[in-house]
Amino acid sequence: MRQPPMNRIAPDAIKAWRITAVIGEAILWLITIALFVLANIYNFSYWFGGAVAILSGVTTLVTVFLLPxxxxxxxRYEVFDQxxxxxxxxxxxxxxxxxxxRVQHVDTKQGPILKKYDLASLEISTAATTHEIPxxxxxxASDLRDRISALARVDEDDV
Incomplete structure (x- = not known):
């Protein structure tokens, strides 16, 4: 069995993923608040809103603090010559x-959250699919993109 790759992604990825998770969880919390407001307006029981609030709390803990x-x-990743x-x-x-x-082209992409932490994701495209190193x-990312592009070009010339 192969050893795991040596290179890790940037530690700031945790912060970027947490911000992304907070944005997603904010939508769930808005729905939870809306359920409580509707229960208050229409004199419904609060048990459904309470259940959704507990679910929202658990998913927030997991997606914001644990998963990133x-x-x-x-x-992990590693780039070899072949x-x-x-x-x-x-x-x-x-x-x-x-x-x-098999590499056809290599791209870097950067959204506003990644840009805040000077991060970028690397996308490696083959005929079948796209692989991402986030x-x-x-x-x-820029250096790795150029290196993979050069190695892919060399391999194509050898074929």
Whole structure:
């Protein structure tokens, strides 16, 4: 069995993922508040709103505080001359090997939350699918994009 890849994504990925989770959870909390308001207006029982509030609290704890740390611990990658080795997952750990000869193009992308922490995601496209290495330092993502592009070009010339 292969050793796990050595390189980790940036530690600030945890902060970026937490902000993204807070935005998603805010929608759930707005629905919870709306249920309480509707229960008050129409004199319904508060038990349904209370159940949704408990569910919202649990999902907030899990998605904001637990999952980003676990995701960061599992995300690893390594770029070799002939392949890219990616490992990710929390309960089910996925180990993917992308041969350089299959790489069609490499992109970096950066949304507003990643930009705040000087992070960027690297997308590696093959004919079958797209693989992503999320939340790399912006300069590392750019260097890695150029390196993979050069290695993919060399492999195509060898074929």
């Amino acid at each position: 740390v676990l995701r960061w611990r599992r995300w 392949e890219i080795y990616i490992q990710h997952g929390i309960l089910i750990v996925s180990q993917t090997i992308v041969p350089m000869i 939340a790399l330092l912006e300069e590392n």
